[in-house]
Amino acid sequence: MRASLIQLSVSDAEPVAERRARADALVRAQRGADLVVLPELWALGGFAYDAWSAGAEPLDGPTAELMARAAKDIGAWLHAGSIVERDPDGPVYNTSLVFSPGGDLVQTYRKIHRFGFDSGEAVAMGAGQEIVTAGTEFATLGLATCYDLRFPELFRALLDAGAELMVVPAAWPARRREHWSLLARARAVEEQAFVLACNTAGTHAGVEQAGYSVVVDPWGTVLAEAGPDEEVLTVEFDPAEVARARAEFPVLRDRLLGIPAPAQRR
Numbered sequence: 001m002r003a004s005l006i007q008l009s010v011s012d013a014e015p016v017a018e019r020r021a022r023a024d025a026l027v028r029a030q031r032g033a034d035l036v037v038l039p040e041l042w043a044l045g046g047f048a049y050d051a052w053s054a055g056a057e058p059l060d061g062p063t064a065e066l067m068a069r070a071a072k073d074i075g076a077w078l079h080a081g082s083i084v085e086r087d088p089d090g091p092v093y094n095t096s097l098v099f100s101p102g103g104d105l106v107q108t109y110r111k112i113h114r115f116g117f118d119s120g121e122a123v124a125m126g127a128g129q130e131i132v133t134a135g136t137e138f139a140t141l142g143l144a145t146c147y148d149l150r151f152p153e154l155f156r157a158l159l160d161a162g163a164e165l166m167v168v169p170a171a172w173p174a175r176r177r178e179h180w181s182l183l184a185r186a187r188a189v190e191e192q193a194f195v196l197a198c199n200t201a202g203t204h205a206g207v208e209q210a211g212y213s214v215v216v217d218p219w220g221t222v223l224a225e226a227g228p229d230e231e232v233l234t235v236e237f238d239p240a241e242v243a244r245a246r247a248e249f250p251v252l253r254d255r256l257l258g259i260p261a262p263a264q265r266r
């Protein structure tokens, strides 16, 4: 299968409508890919907290509508990164959107782990509550977003839900680029799954983004890695490698489901 990760540059200078149009053109330029992936909160910016409330949109809002048409026109699966989702009955959410090649919104994932500790996303957004996978004809996608990458228990839960390709849109800062690259490989090795981690580039709201989107196979081998600037990372791989890796090196069989309690000191 062929996947294209669009490492979009997000800058304060570019109006949101222009960035939407640019993202649309970039998705459409990936005709021939089976799966196209965009980063986290690419329209408004992952750190542009001040813009979130006014720019929040429903699941049939302008970004979703544009992306649905693009997916349909190129006949590809599209993980359209995430939007600031306006829920009429609740807070806003950081919500990922997955479209089928027919242009249907088949899955949404509200980011579970919100970044910022006592500020930023952690206070401005609601927390997702559900583990989400998306079935395609190639493989089952496991959905996670940016900061989620730091929480192995989420990826274990995705594994148990059948995920074979972990798709991780992000707005990960340059300051912690080494964590990003290391954790993407760690999640691939630990779940014996492909990891498709699509980051943003550029600087917005004073936060330089890392770039370095990466595709890792179930053995932990980096199949393709972007640089720091905007680029499209295209890679071909065989999703059946997940089953092969899990059969050839059956480490997951040795999981202790029910870790023994710590021994009591007498």
Ligand SMILES: O=C(O)CCC(=O)C(=O)O
Pocket: 046, 114, 115, 145, 146, 147, 148, 150, 171, 172, 173, 176, 179
């Ligand atoms: O965990 C990190 O270092 C970055 C996470 C982040 O930027 C995010 O989740 O938006």
